[in-house]
Amino acid sequence: MNLVRIGLAGFGNIGSSVFENLKRNASLIESRSGLNLAITAIAEKDIRRKRRVALPKSLHVPNLEALIQRSDIVIELMGGCGAAAELALGALRAGKPVVTANKAMLAVRGREIFSASALHQTPIFFEASVAGGIPVLRAIRESLMVNRFSHIYGIVNGTCNYILTQMAERGVAFADALKEAQELGYAEPDPTFDIEGFDSAHKATVLATLAYNRCVDFKQVYVEGITRISAEDMRCARQLGYAIKLLAIVRRVDDREVEVRVHPTLIPQHNRLVSIRGVTNAVSIRGHVVGDLEFSGPGAGGNATSSAVIGDLIEAARYHLSRRGCNQPPFNAIIHPDGPRVKKMGDVVSRFYLRLAVEDSPGVLAQISSLLGKAKIGIASVIQTEARAGKTVPLILMTHEARNLSMQNALKKISRLKCVKAKPVTFRVETFEN
Amino acid sequence: MNLVRIGLAGFGNIGSSVFENLKRNASLIESRSGLNLAITAIAEKDIRRKRRVALPKSLHVPNLEALIQRSDIVIELMGGCGAAAELALGALRAGKPVVTANKAMLAVRGREIFSASALHQTPIFFEASVAGGIPVLRAIRESLMVNRFSHIYGIVNGTCNYILTQMAERGVAFADALKEAQELGYAEPDPTFDIEGFDSAHKATVLATLAYNRCVDFKQVYVEGITRISAEDMRCARQLGYAIKLLAIVRRVDDREVEVRVHPTLIPQHNRLVSIRGVTNAVSIRGHVVGDLEFSGPGAGGNATSSAVIGDLIEAARYHLSRRGCNQPPFNAIIHPDGPRVKKMGDVVSRFYLRLAVEDSPGVLAQISSLLGKAKIGIASVIQTEARAGKTVPLILMTHEARNLSMQNALKKISRLKCVKAKPVTFRVETFEN
Numbered sequence: 019m020n021l022v023r024i025g026l027a028g029f030g031n032i033g034s035s036v037f038e039n040l041k042r043n044a045s046l047i048e049s050r051s052g053l054n055l056a057i058t059a060i061a062e063k064d065i066r067r068k069r070r071v072a073l074p075k076s077l078h079v080p081n082l083e084a085l086i087q088r089s090d091i092v093i094e095l096m097g098g099c100g101a102a103a104e105l106a107l108g109a110l111r112a113g114k115p116v117v118t119a120n121k122a123m124l125a126v127r128g129r130e131i132f133s134a135s136a137l138h139q140t141p142i143f144f145e146a147s148v149a150g151g152i153p154v155l156r157a158i159r160e161s162l163m164v165n166r167f168s169h170i171y172g173i174v175n176g177t178c179n180y181i182l183t184q185m186a187e188r189g190v191a192f193a194d195a196l197k198e199a200q201e202l203g204y205a206e207p208d209p210t211f212d213i214e215g216f217d218s219a220h221k222a223t224v225l226a227t228l229a230y231n232r233c234v235d236f237k238q239v240y241v242e243g244i245t246r247i248s249a250e251d252m253r254c255a256r257q258l259g260y261a262i263k264l265l266a267i268v269r270r271v272d273d274r275e276v277e278v279r280v281h282p283t284l285i286p287q288h289n290r291l292v293s294i295r296g297v298t299n300a301v302s303i304r305g306h307v308v309g310d311l312e313f314s315g316p317g318a319g320g321n322a323t324s325s326a327v328i329g330d331l332i333e334a335a336r337y338h339l340s341r342r343g344c345n346q347p348p349f350n351a352i353i354h355p356d357g358p359r360v361k362k363m364g365d366v367v368s369r370f371y372l373r374l375a376v377e378d379s380p381g382v383l384a385q386i387s388s389l390l391g392k393a394k395i396g397i398a399s400v401i402q403t404e405a406r407a408g409k410t411v412p413l414i415l416m417t418h419e420a421r422n423l424s425m426q427n428a429l430k431k432i433s434r435l436k437c438v439k440a441k442p443v444t445f446r447v448e449t450f451e452n
Numbered sequence: 453m454n455l456v457r458i459g460l461a462g463f464g465n466i467g468s469s470v471f472e473n474l475k476r477n478a479s480l481i482e483s484r485s486g487l488n489l490a491i492t493a494i495a496e497k498d499i500r501r502k503r504r505v506a507l508p509k510s511l512h513v514p515n516l517e518a519l520i521q522r523s524d525i526v527i528e529l530m531g532g533c534g535a536a537a538e539l540a541l542g543a544l545r546a547g548k549p550v551v552t553a554n555k556a557m558l559a560v561r562g563r564e565i566f567s568a569s570a571l572h573q574t575p576i577f578f579e580a581s582v583a584g585g586i587p588v589l590r591a592i593r594e595s596l597m598v599n600r601f602s603h604i605y606g607i608v609n610g611t612c613n614y615i616l617t618q619m620a621e622r623g624v625a626f627a628d629a630l631k632e633a634q635e636l637g638y639a640e641p642d643p644t645f646d647i648e649g650f651d652s653a654h655k656a657t658v659l660a661t662l663a664y665n666r667c668v669d670f671k672q673v674y675v676e677g678i679t680r681i682s683a684e685d686m687r688c689a690r691q692l693g694y695a696i697k698l699l700a701i702v703r704r705v706d707d708r709e710v711e712v713r714v715h716p717t718l719i720p721q722h723n724r725l726v727s728i729r730g731v732t733n734a735v736s737i738r739g740h741v742v743g744d745l746e747f748s749g750p751g752a753g754g755n756a757t758s759s760a761v762i763g764d765l766i767e768a769a770r771y772h773l774s775r776r777g778c779n780q781p782p783f784n785a786i787i788h789p790d791g792p793r794v795k796k797m798g799d800v801v802s803r804f805y806l807r808l809a810v811e812d813s814p815g816v817l818a819q820i821s822s823l824l825g826k827a828k829i830g831i832a833s834v835i836q837t838e839a840r841a842g843k844t845v846p847l848i849l850m851t852h853e854a855r856n857l858s859m860q861n862a863l864k865k866i867s868r869l870k871c872v873k874a875k876p877v878t879f880r881v882e883t884f885e886n
Contacts, residue, residue: 039741043598050597050665050786145595151742153595161579161587161763163484164477231484290727290748307473308585308750308759314724315745325742329595340774352484 021054022335025089027082027105028096029062032119032146034071035320036093036327047328053335055328059088061096086112091334093327094118103127106142110134115334119146119323125223125236132233132353141337143330148221149174149299151322152315153329158228158303165305167229171448172266174221176297176317177205177212178244179264183295186252186261192245204297214243215264218280222266225301226278229268230358234278238360242281246443251373254401254414258371260284261292262445275359277366284371284447364423369398369447372415374432375440382437383413389435393428395420410439416447455488456769459523459548461516461539462530463496466553466580468505469754470527470761481762487769489762493522495530520546525768527761528552537561540576544568549768553580553757559657559670566667566787575771577764582655583608583733585756586749587763592662592737599739601663605882606700608655610731610751611639611646612678613698617729620686620695626679638731648677649698652714656700659735660712663702664792668712672794676715680877685807688835688848692805694718695726696879709793711800718805718881798857803832803881806849808866809874816871817847823869827862829854844873850881 024040026033040047040055048054060077061084079085082105086092092109094116096102102123109116111134118124124131124144135142145155149172158167173179177199184195196213199205211217219241226234244264255262262282269277285292290312294300299317304310316322376382387397396418403412417425429442458474460467474481474489482488494511495518513519516539520526526543528550530536536557543550545568552558558565558578569576579589583606592601607613611633618629630647633639645651653675660668678698689696696716703711719726724746728734733751738744750756810816821831830852837846851859863876 164762311749328598
């Protein structure tokens with residue numbers, strides 16, 4: 019029998035689900051793959067904690083060295099960029115394939131890890147690190163290998179998409195939607211990491227790295243969260259024919275340059291990404307040979323994530339077995355440590371949605387449009403809502419395409435106008451026309 | 453270098469696209485996979501024919517034996533269930549992995565082919581056989597291996613979906629939409645194979661075979677095409693809150709039994725499958741661990757299909773190289789030749805849409821509903837359009853769940869009623885509630 023010894027690091031929600039699902043479905047996996055996947059070691063710092071699934075004491079190992087030593091394949095589910103990365107690097111050095119769900123580690127320490135993987139000819143698999151249960155990474159890495167990816171758009175953070183869905187469909191304010199999400203367990207007590215876009219940015223970095231087969235530098239990725247979106251923005255966007263989603267965007271410029279950015283984005287109402295509701299994730303891909311593909315499904319949760327982890331585990335196990343006493347098969351996905359240039363956000367061109375709080379007096383629109391005009395930014399449409407004498411009124415503008423830097427500079431001037439009563443709010447627009 | 457010799461059988465639209473895309477993207481493939489994939493032999497009966505891509509005479513081989521002999525991997529793109537199957541079987545016997553897009557061959561001669569594959573421990577890859585460029589088969593076969601699939605719904609025939617989209621969005625009649633599809637090259641001069649549902653049924657058989665890892669018998673698959681759908685059915689369906697799509701349906705009953713069927717299906721308007729327009733394909737999957745996933749993209753065309761073929765080719769090449777002088781890696785997807793029971797259509801339970809042409813006289817609805825009542829079939833809703841004195845009027849009924857056999861028998865009685873003026877038209881309804 020093809021027995022494969024697995025070391026599991028981290029026995030939290032995902033770790034214990036992987037453990038459980040491997041046990042429950044062992045015969046199914048064996049009948050399909052001929053593999054006998056046995057967890058032979060578990061490393062977990064907090065062994066006291068009460069768990070839904072009991073931690074089998076007999077498998078518990080005192081440290082990560084012991085874990086690596088006792089296993090053929092290492093599953094890293096500890097999270098974070100410290101010990102987790104040391105474990106991954108140690109396993110790769112020891113020639114043991116690694117399976118991980120840790121996007122932060124891959125985004126921040128990817129260069130080290132992928133270099134070690136290449137140097138030691140030992141693969142690392144990370145399907146679960148982006149879009150949870152949706153097998154989109156293997157599709158990019160394997161099935162679509164002949165494709166150059168002109169763009170990848172992802173709704174890859176369920177917390178944000180849940181919040182934005184509630185705001186769009188029920189008109190609730192951001193704070194209330196966030197509170198709901200926390201009560202439902204969709205958002206952490208400290209939600210910063212999700213709502214400020216960092217989680218999506220880690221995933222965008224992993225997507226860009228895979229799509230380009232080159233390590234993308236996370237520090238160069240533009241990140242903007244959803245906290246400035248108001249119920250009014252949702253209404254105005256709809257009135258203009260758009261919805262607002264938090265998108266992870268990867269766009270190919272050329273062989274050496276790529277755009278990688280995360281920000282709230284206005285999307286045409288008819289686009290299928292708009293119908294991605296609640297915590298569901300979706301990734302939309304354009305390949306130069308295949309054309310447009312879309313994948314959607316559960317982006318988080320112990321079960322969905324362990325489905326992806328176990329899928330990787332089976333590939334890792336095959337690799338381990340096929341290697342026994344014979345020349346290595348070609349490495350799965352070659353990632354070159356030298357990354358592509360990430361285009362400076364200032365040079366990125368987008369259309370903009372612009373919300374201003376202005377004094378309700380004549381000539382205001384003239385002043386603002388002339389400032390935009392000087393910056394060569396054309397206005398596509400305007401919403402000026404009913405005037406309330408004396409009060410400040412919202413003024414909504416949609417622009418034509420402009421360099422982000424030009425827009426930034428124009429905004430500085432605009433916010434200095436006497437008639438503009440609050441810091442302008444602006445979001446980018448994606449029309450999917452190219 | 454990892455040179456892999458490829459034999460290509462069939463140089464039609466897809467074959468020549470594969471040839472072209474392999475050549476154009478050779479360096480991309482090599483940089484990502486470390487593989488040098490070289491087409492070293494091409495078999496094609498019709499060498500006279502004018503082609504978009506010229507057939508390189510130097511690679512042309514006189515027969516399929518020569519093709520197998522001169523290659524490490526064989527790509528079968530001839531189509532049909534005769535010579536194609538002989539080629540696949542011959543290659544597998546010779547221990548050469550096979551890549552094919554031929555769903556008909558897999559559906560009709562799957563048992564032979566998968567048995568040969570298992571016997572000779574040589575894989576056959578067929579991503580391109582279902583949903584063209586969408587990498588859904590590898591997802592089912594590999595990424596989602598831990599999942600039991602409770603259902604798979606597919607829009608897997610672009611011709612039919614194009615026709616139904618035109619009928620739904622522009623109210624055109626079936627015949628006109630078909631004519632358009634033919635003018636646009638979306639439908640064959642003889643469209644029978646597509647519009648009668650056979651192509652979808654072949655794909656349903658392949659999906660069921662993979663999902664179950666057991667050869668499903670194509671002869672047991674229920675097939676019904678889209679030719680009886682009228683513009684009026686489209687209108688009435690919408691009025692009831694549904695759209696009509698041709699669905700390939702695979703539903704797990706238990707470990708031994710499965711439903712595999714293809715027929716026009718009413719789908720709730722809000723379901724995302726409704727937004728799959730034109731020739732686009734989509735596959736929606738529920739796994740017991742991962743939950744609900746959806747994949748959509750181009751289902752046909754030389755480029756989209758060759759993206760899938762080349763994805764398989766790379767996997768086949770890895771297999772070929774990893775095998776050199778060492779024990780076999782476990783076989784990719786073990787398909788057991790003994791298939792599951794396919795549930796008899798008569799025993800399948802569905803809700804029904806029923807269109808009758810009835811005489812406009814009192815008591816008609818009473819007669820019909822009493823016949824349905826006797827058959828224990830409840831009526832969920834009724835549309836009786838404005839009476840035109842003397843004329844026959846359409847009567848639309850939506851039923852609750854009923855066994856297909858009970859419905860069939862009730863329909864016989866109903867069509868015998870004097871007040872019923874034409875053969876009743878009925879379609880099944882899928883609410884996606886379980």
